[in-house]
Amino acid sequence: MPQTTFLVPSDLDGESVAAALAGDETLEAEPSREYRVRFFDTFDWRLHRAGRTLQRHDGSWQLIDLDRDAVVAEDPARPGPWPRFAWDLDPDGELRRPLGKLMKMRALLHLVTAGCVRERWVVRNRDAKIILRLALTGFTPEKPAVDTRLRVLEIHPLRGYERPARLADEAATRLGLAPMTGSLLDELLVTVGLEPRGYTSKFRVDMAPTLSAIEAFAVIGRHLLHTIRQNESGLRADIDTEFLHDFRVAIRRQRSAFNHFRGVVDPAALAPYAERLADLGRRTGPLRDLDVYLLDRERYRSLIPAELRDGLEPRFERLAAERGRELAQLRRTLGSAEYRDLMRGWSDFLADPPPGGLAAISILDLARKRLRKRHARVLRDGRAIGPDSPDEALHRLRIQCKKLRYLLEFTASVFPAGEVDDLISHLKGLQDNLGEFNDLSVQRADLRSALASPSGRGQARVQEAAALGGLLTALHARHHEVRDEFAAAFADFADPAVTRHFATLCGKEATGS
Amino acid sequence: MKVLALYSIKGGVGKTAAAVNLAHTAAEEGVRTLLLDLDAQGAASFYFRVRARRKSTVDRLLEDRDRVQRAIRATDYEHLDILPAHESFRRLERALDAVKKSRSRLARMLKPQRREYDLVVIDCPPTLTLVAEAVFRAADLVLVPVVPTTLSERTLDMLRREFKEQGLPRERLRAFFSLVDRRKRLHRDMLEDLPRRSKVAFCRSPIPVSSDIERMGLGREPVTRFAPQSAGALAVLELWWEVRRALGMRD
Ligand SMILES: Nc1ncnc2c1ncn2[C@@H]1O[C@H](COP(=O)(O)OP(=O)(O)O)[C@@H](O)[C@H]1O
Ligand SMILES: [Mg+2]
Numbered sequence: 001m002p003q004t005t006f007l008v009p010s011d012l013d014g015e016s017v018a019a020a021l022a023g024d025e026t027l028e029a030e031p032s033r034e035y036r037v038r039f040f041d042t043f044d045w046r047l048h049r050a051g052r053t054l055q056r057h058d059g060s061w062q063l064i065d066l067d068r069d070a071v072v073a074e075d076p077a078r079p080g081p082w083p084r085f086a087w088d089l090d091p092d093g094e095l096r097r098p099l100g101k102l103m104k105m106r107a108l109l110h111l112v113t114a115g116c117v118r119e120r121w122v123v124r125n126r127d128a129k130i131i132l133r134l135a136l137t138g139f140t141p142e143k144p145a146v147d148t149r150l151r152v153l154e155i156h157p158l159r160g161y162e163r164p165a166r167l168a169d170e171a172a173t174r175l176g177l178a179p180m181t182g183s184l185l186d187e188l189l190v191t192v193g194l195e196p197r198g199y200t201s202k203f204r205v206d207m208a209p210t211l212s213a214i215e216a217f218a219v220i221g222r223h224l225l226h227t228i229r230q231n232e233s234g235l236r237a238d239i240d241t242e243f244l245h246d247f248r249v250a251i252r253r254q255r256s257a258f259n260h261f262r263g264v265v266d267p268a269a270l271a272p273y274a275e276r277l278a279d280l281g282r283r284t285g286p287l288r289d290l291d292v293y294l295l296d297r298e299r300y301r302s303l304i305p306a307e308l309r310d311g312l313e314p315r316f317e318r319l320a321a322e323r324g325r326e327l328a329q330l331r332r333t334l335g336s337a338e339y340r341d342l343m344r345g346w347s348d349f350l351a352d353p354p355p356g357g358l359a360a361i362s363i364l365d366l367a368r369k370r371l372r373k374r375h376a377r378v379l380r381d382g383r384a385i386g387p388d389s390p391d392e393a394l395h396r397l398r399i400q401c402k403k404l405r406y407l408l409e410f411t412a413s414v415f416p417a418g419e420v421d422d423l424i425s426h427l428k429g430l431q432d433n434l435g436e437f438n439d440l441s442v443q444r445a446d447l448r449s450a451l452a453s454p455s456g457r458g459q460a461r462v463q464e465a466a467a468l469g470g471l472l473t474a475l476h477a478r479h480h481e482v483r484d485e486f487a488a489a490f491a492d493f494a495d496p497a498v499t500r501h502f503a504t505l506c507g508k509e510a511t512g513s
Numbered sequence: 514m515k516v517l518a519l520y521s522i523k524g525g526v527g528k529t530a531a532a533v534n535l536a537h538t539a540a541e542e543g544v545r546t547l548l549l550d551l552d553a554q555g556a557a558s559f560y561f562r563v564r565a566r567r568k569s570t571v572d573r574l575l576e577d578r579d580r581v582q583r584a585i586r587a588t589d590y591e592h593l594d595i596l597p598a599h600e601s602f603r604r605l606e607r608a609l610d611a612v613k614k615s616r617s618r619l620a621r622m623l624k625p626q627r628r629e630y631d632l633v634v635i636d637c638p639p640t641l642t643l644v645a646e647a648v649f650r651a652a653d654l655v656l657v658p659v660v661p662t663t664l665s666e667r668t669l670d671m672l673r674r675e676f677k678e679q680g681l682p683r684e685r686l687r688a689f690f691s692l693v694d695r696r697k698r699l700h701r702d703m704l705e706d707l708p709r710r711s712k713v714a715f716c717r718s719p720i721p722v723s724s725d726i727e728r729m730g731l732g733r734e735p736v737t738r739f740a741p742q743s744a745g746a747l748a749v750l751e752l753w754w755e756v757r758r759a760l761g762m763r764d
Contacts, residue, residue: 122589128733129562130589159594160566160586 001157004169006177007187008151014119014136017153020175021134021168022123030120036142038113039185042106043234043243045197050102053111053185054095056082063095066183073098084108085240105295107240111185112192114139114150123164131161132168139184141192150191152180199230201246203253203406209364209414213264214355216363220257220410221350224250229343236331241291244330248288251281256406260370266354273349276342283333290323292439304470311467314456367411372506374404379499382430382490391441394486398434401427419505426498433482433489440479447472514627515760516620518635518652520645522668527658527691529556530726530736532636534749535756537735539632540593544762547585547630548595549623551605551648552638555598561588562733565599571608572601575618578625590738594630602638609643616643620651631762641675649681654760657713658691658720661703666711673713683712687759689752690719718751 008017019027038056041047047054048066055062056077063073075093083089084107086100116139123132133156140149153172157165180187186196205223207216227250234243258274297316301309333339358366378400385393405427412420451468454461492498517535519528529552536548550557558565569584585594601608609615623633637648649655657672659665669688676686688711694700708715720726723745725736732739737746757764 127562127564130587158587160563160584 001162001165003157004155004165004172005180006153006155006172007180008136008153008177010149010151012175014151017136017172017175017177018119018121018134021155021171022121022132023164023167023171025131025164026124026128028122028124030122032117032119034115034117036113036115037139039111039188040108041111042103043109043239044106044199044201044246046102046104046106047099048185048197052102053183054099054108061089061095063098064185066185069184082108105240106242109239110143111194112141112188113143114141114188116140123168125164131158132156132164133158134168139188139191141188144192146192148191150187152184152187153177201242201249203409204412205410206413207363207411209362211363211414212359213261213361213363213366214353214359216366216410217257217261217264218350218353221254221346221353224254224257225343225347225350232334236334238327241295244284244288244291248281248284251277251284253406253410255281256403257410259403260407260410261366263356263358264366265359266356269349269354273342273346277346280333280339280342284330287323287326287330290319290326293319294323300471303474304467308463308467308470311463311465312471314460314464315450315468318455363411364414367407367414368506371404371407371411371502374400374407375502375506378404379494382494385486385490387487391437394434394437394483395441398431398438401431401434405431415505419501423498423501423505426493426495430489430493433486437479437482437486440475440482444472444475444479447475514623514630514633515654515762516623516633516635516652517756517760518637518648518655519658520635520637520648520655521657521659522639522641522645522672523660523665524639526660527720527726528639529560529636530729531656531658531689531691531720531749531752532634533557533560533729534726534735534737534746535753536593536632536634537590538737538749538753539634539757540590541737543592544631545629546593546632546634547626548588548593549633549635550595550598551602551644552636553598553600553602553605554638555600555602557636558595558597560729560733560735561595561597563588563595563597565597569597569599570601571599571605572611574599575608575612575622578622581622581625605638605644606640606642609647616646616650619647623651632760641672646679649676649679649685652685654756655686656716656756657686657688659688659707659715660692661690661700661707663699666707669711669713684714686713687716688713689716692722693719694722716752716755718748718755720748720752721745723748 008014015029018029035058040054040056047063051066052072053064053066055064059077061075061077061083062071064070065072073094075090075095078090085105086096086103089096089099116137118135118137120136121134122130123134125131135154135156136151137154138149138151155165155168155172182196189196203223205219207219211219228247231243231247231250234240235247255274255277258270294316300312304312378397381393381397381400385397405424408420408424408427412424447468451465451472454465454468456464519532519535521528532548536546540546548557548561555565563586566584569580573580574584581596584599585596587593588595609618612618614621626633635648635652638644655676657669659669673683673686676683690704693704704719721744723736723743725740725743726745729736729739736743737749740746
């Protein structure tokens with residue numbers, strides 16, 4: 001018989017609730033306890049999505065399983081600042097591995113701190129044997145501070161004494177107490193006005209298939225604008241690299257929507273915004289490139305022999321310094337009147353976008369029409385690629401795939417549930433291959449140019465050149481492997497079954513060859 | 514899961530007191546412990562203020578695993594549960610005799626408990642019959658309280674021979690001195706000589722006569738709980754450490 005939990009309203013006195021639950025048996029208070037808990041997660045709720053949370057409690061850090069309300073891993077808290085990244089944690093501790101897997105490159109953010117008072121009682125029978133345990137914990141949110149207190153009553157049955165626990169459950173129900181359905185953390189978040197899993201980097205809007213194309217454009221645009229705004233402060237505060245990443249992806253998605261919805265909105269009215277958003281996107285590019293390099297620092301080091309590794313350090317240090325300058329530049333951009341004006345103007349635009357010729361057609365019709373074309377284009381370009389095709393052809397295909405992917409994500413909700421997800425999973429395999437191929441091309445080009453003008457002098461210069469050479473060799477080998485894997489990745493996407501699936505999705509006209 | 518049996522053919526030598534205190538000490542170290550009260554007198558159950566369910570009769574427990582599950586009750590202490598004695602345990606001997614494979618019955622009854630417990634402590638009734646044989650089969654260690662008197666030497670030796678006849682390894686048998694009064698000359702001499710003479714291994718920690726242990730019946734709590742600093746409780750703690758090592762359990 002598992003523990004049961006109820007929410008207790010603030011006007012009910014703890015002692016009398018406990019007395020009501022004890023019924024005719026003897027109630028005995030135990031010493032109460034005061035403590036403080038703090039909860040943490042990443043901005044995009046990676047722990048919560050995995051059914052976990054990180055809690056600081058009693059001088060230790062605890063990874064909690066939210067369903068079972070149980071500690072899965074625990075490290076003692078160390079003096080000094082709180083850990084921000086998984087790699088700040090004790091390498092030999094219990095938390096490092098499981099948290100690293102969940103958080104990856106994201107930083108921990110404080111969610112809520114609560115001061116707690118835990119009152120406890122035991123219920124004894126005529127033999128003075130304990131037959132039931134009760135606990136009532138009051139949580140007072142301190143950060144963010146709110147006036148409401150959360151009070152949670154726990155009824156702990158003891159093995160072999162199920163009846164008193166059942167009677168206590170019934171008594172709690174008679175008192176009008178509501179069973180607690182979610183986790184304690186969720187109750188606490190709701191108390192302080194936070195929405196659990198309130199942010200996701202995945203694109204998801206819900207639209208009826210009959211919605212007009214121009215309405216759909218506005219719905220998508222508002223969602224993306226919201227994502228842009230949500231990431232601004234984390235980007236400025238430089239909490240982790242993914243704020244910028246999500247910020248950029250939202251801009252890119254928006255620009256892709258301009259293309260997919262062409263004819264739906266008045267092109268002349270749209271043009272200036274398209275241009276300004278493109279410009280904003282371009283300004284974020286250099287910082288993202290540097291982030292990608294610096295995130296890969298350990299991987300790069302691992303690709304070359306140990307004796308060459310230190311040769312890379314001067315380069316990474318230069319890149320880190322450059323990143324600082326780029327970040328400052330981007331902060332200025334985000335603080336500029338021009339940026340604020342763009343955000344305001346674009347928001348107004350989306351409130352009532354001026355219609356183009358295709359404004360009134362349904363989003364379902366538009367989606368089918370454009371998906372058909374996009375899909376045909378990817379198949380055609382992909383089939384034209386042979387073993388000897390230039391790298392440039394693969395890069396163009398990567399762009400085509402990305403457009404198709406965004407279109408599928410924009411319109412997923414107008415098709416039957418799950419249909420689009422299945423197609424996306426096939427497309428994703430191909431995109432992963434093309435993405436890695438492109439990354440390697442870019443990295444090799446960068447290394448080549450670094451090698452053409454090595455920095456430093458004397459021994460340092462030689463060491464850096466040797467390290468860069470070693471890295472180029474490693475990347476070169478992987479680049480060829482990825483190129484060879486392309487045929488299989490494309491074949492999976494171009495499979496007749498997948499193509500038929502696309503055709504059904506897009507209506508009667510067949511796609512492809 | 515390890516099984517520890519407190520056994521002696523004699524009554525009043527401190528089996529129950531040791532079973533209760535050792536089980537409580539183990540549980541305090543986080544060892545998930547089940548105390549099995551096989552003595553129809555129910556002294557161990559009394560110490561934990563637990564009464565058996567009316568339906569948990571000996572015949573049903575021997576027949577039905579689910580019955581065993583339902584008969585187990587939480588004590589007031591974390592990690593410590595008890596299967597309380599039922600008045601029908603008086604018939605334990607006959608009930609065992611009535612089922613197939615009597616001698617391995619107890620061991621099989623305990624097997625499913627492996628998932629939930631690290632240690633089972635059996636408090637035995639004072640008999641040398643089928644019940645004792647079944648306990649010997651189930652136990653990893655049979656711990657025998659020995660009051661330092663001349664007669665106990667003979668009793669212990671009889672038990673050793675009984676063990677041998679049943680083909681059980683001698684290492685599973687171990688004695689400890691119980692109700693020791695150091696003011697008595699005889700007790701001091703026995704403590705010196707008996708372990709040297711005896712073919713049964715002795716634990717080094719004796720349990721002294723202790724007014725605190727005697728008072729356990731009044732407060733109905735283990736001495737290790739209500740007087741943890743008393744000489745009696747400290748002696749139990751040292752005995753537990755020896756037992757834990759003998760059982761091959763981690764420190
Ligand atoms: N170390 C001890 N010091 C004093 N009295 C004890 C001690 N051990 C047991 N007793 C008392 O002796 C009596 C018999 O002990 P008990 O543990 O029930 O023996 P058994 O289980 O072998 O019959 C009980 O009244 C108990 O309180
Ligand atoms: Mg006894």
